[in-house]
Amino acid sequence: MEESKSLRVVNKDLVVEENATELLEAQAHIFSHIYSYVNSGALKCAAQLGILETIHSHGKPMPLSHLVSSLPVHHSKAPFVYRIMRILVHAGFFRLEKIDGEEEGYVLTLASKLLLKDNPFTMAPFLPVILHPILTSLWDPLSTWFQNDDPTPFDTAHGMKFWDYTVLHPDISQKFNESMASDARLATRMVIERCKGVFEGLESLVDVGGGTGTMAKAIAKEFPSMECTVFDQPHVVADLQGSNNLKYVGGDMFDSIPSAEAVLLKSVLHDWTDEECVRILERCKHAIGTRNGSKGKVIIVEMMISENDDEVDQVSTQAKLCFDMMMMTMFNGKERSEKEWAQIISGAGFKNYKISHLLGFRSVIEVFP
Ligand SMILES: C[S@@+](CC[C@H](N)C(=O)[O-])C[C@H]1O[C@@H](n2cnc3c(N)ncnc32)[C@H](O)[C@@H]1O
Known part of the structure; x- marks a missing residue:
């Protein structure tokens, strides 16, 4: 028919x-x-069961039967391992390769290697925080938030701001800081490899909202004559020890920022509204002042949303749009287009900016007074 x-x-x-x-x-x-949340749930489960480490330490394609017998799964669940593997092969986290003759075994892909816990650039710490119920629970009350006057869906779900929640829940604060540090390790390597010139010749730098100092530590090591300061909330930096040319200072960036020739802001401004960003940038402008005749600069490392739907790299576009929604639900922040960046930069009284798109889905914006 x-x-x-x-x-x-x-x-x-x-x-x-x-x-x-x-x-x-x-x-x-x-x-x-x-069903797209199923993908992240399956990935989290594979990481929790140690599937990535098990395949990695096997050192060659690992047959399913061998994988199953190596995992800490109850014997009644053995038949289900294949199902998790199948969807994660489809999602590009594992590949099947021939061993000898007909037998096939699993190997890791670049994406799953980046989730190995002992990879120096591991992204593994993101799974337990972004997929923690305190954040996955934000999507249920999203439409309620659109109809009330709560500042964020996080407030609607938990009755307080995310940063206040981290003060009350040190375990979440630690998980969050670990995830930020893991992102900063790869970003720092790329910044130093591809944008070294941005930092060359600077006498001093303050990394505002620098977390536990991953990026500032690497910059301090790369440029031993630069005085580096990590500035973050007091509870984040309280127990951290500096080194020769690196120190930690606790405070509130809305009150004042330690002075330096340059201010670094990585993944900070996207947590805040345009008005709050203007206030932070005004504080930065004050902090860089005019030192030894040289006008300083602010170095922003953030995403840039394309004005049009970016057909060229759909994976990056999807990642940026998901980040934007996360910033909205957690902080009332946002990912910005170049036009939106230009508005907050000039709103804070800066005259010029220069963008380098050299960091994958992130960019470096140098901002000059
Ligand atoms: C998204 S994290 C980015 C951390 C780090 N820059 C990185 O990229 O890995 C934002 C940081 O801003 C800090 N922060 C939030 N409010 C702050 C404030 N009022 N003053 C100083 N730091 C603040 C947080 O503690 C957190 O470490």
Whole structure:
């Protein structure tokens, strides 16, 4: 029987004639989108069971039977391991390779290698914090938040701001700082490799909202004559020890920022509204002042949202849009387009800026008074 080319969908208000194939594709698109949290859940589970480390330490393609017997899973659950592996192969976290003859075994891909706990650039610390119920629970009250006057969905779900929550829950604060530090390790390597000139010749630098100091420590090591300061909330830096050319200072960036020739802001401004960013940048402008005749600068490391839907790199675009939603739900912050960056930069009284798109889905913006 010949397949029908079009379907006639009729209900009380709607009469649409569509190609049957397109309708079915649209349905698959909906299911794939609705179920997209399944991908992150499966990845978190694989990491918790130690599947990545187990395959890595095997050193060659690992057959399913061997993988199953090496994992801490109850014997009644052994048949289910294949299911987790199948979806994660599809998602690009594992690959099947031939061993000898017909037998196949799992190997890691670059993405799963980046999730190994002892990889120097590991992203593993992101899984327990971004997929922690305190953050996954923000999506349920999202529409409620749109209808009330709470500042963020985080406030709607937990009754307080994220930063206040971290003060009351040191375990979450620690997980969050570890995830930030892991991101900063890869970003720092890229910044030093690709944008070294941005830091060359600077006598001093303060990393505002620098967390536990991953980036500032690497910069201090790379430029031993630069005086570096990590400035963050008092509870974040309280127990941290500096070194020769690196010190930790606790405080509130909305009150005042220690003075230096340059201020670094990595992944800080996206946590805040435009008005708050202008206030932070005004404090930065005051901090860099005019030192030894040289006008300082602010170095911003952040994402830049494309003005148009970026067809070139859909994976980066999706990651940026997800970050934007996370910033909205956690902080009432946002990822910004160049136009939006230009507005807050000039709003804080700076005259010029220069952008380098050299860091994958992040950019470096040098801002001059
Ligand atoms: C998203 S994290 C970025 C950390 C680090 N720059 C990085 O990229 O790894 C934002 C940082 O801002 C700090 N922060 C939040 N409010 C602050 C304030 N009022 N004054 C100083 N630091 C603050 C947080 O403690 C946190 O370490």
